[in-house]
Amino acid sequence: MPQFTMILVRHGHVEGIKPEKFRGQIDLPLTEKGRRQASVTAEYLSRVSSFEAVYSSPLSRCIDTARSIGAKRHLEPTALPELIDVNYGAWQGRERMAVAREEPSLYQSWMSRPDMTVIPDAESLQLVQIRLVKALQLFRERHDNQTIVVVGHDSSNRVMLLTALDMSLSRYWSLRQDPCGINVITFEGNSCTVDRINETAHLASIPPS
Secondary structure, eight states, rough: EEEEEEEEEEOOBBTTTHHHHHHTSSSBBOOOOOOOOHHHHHHHHHHHHSSSSEEEOOSSHHHHHHHHHHTTTOOOOOOOOGOOOOOOOOTTTBBBHHHHHHOOOOOHHHHHOGOOOOTTTOOHHHHHHHHHHHHHHHHHHHOOOOOOEEEHHHHHHHHHHHHHHOOGGGGGSSOOOOTTOOOEEEETTTEEEEEEEOOOOTTTOOOOO
């Protein structure tokens, strides 16, 4: 039965993770720490995995992480618009705590039921899921019996994992995605197995701050 394996990776560290901002589709570069995380992740994956293609969100933090990983296999990443981060609309670029103070009701709704919350001028999680399903369809058409690396974002990776697990988007906050955390999903026929979620042990040599 045809199958393919997706190694799903979050990009490396960027500004705006702490204190946390709604980064979304703002094109933030990797920090020095983020570049180090990408390099260590690339080394780790080159030792433990074989893969035939690398895909990435079109934002530079993902492209640069993906290039570091792909270089170990002489693979240039393919940027897919479907993998881009959530468009947070009116909240994009703002600090979370500022939004919590200024729009407490809507912010609390986002933190408790993100699947039932519409941020002004923003993209819903349902719309994010639709475009990620399109990306999954493309991967399955192109990469039967292969392994690929996909570099995405905290938010989009959560939605991808929930989709693979056939879980409700209401469980969005139940999954954690750290910078350069690794997830492994194997698809076979109409089913899939999530083998690893948010693996970060390979980053142990990098100081936390």
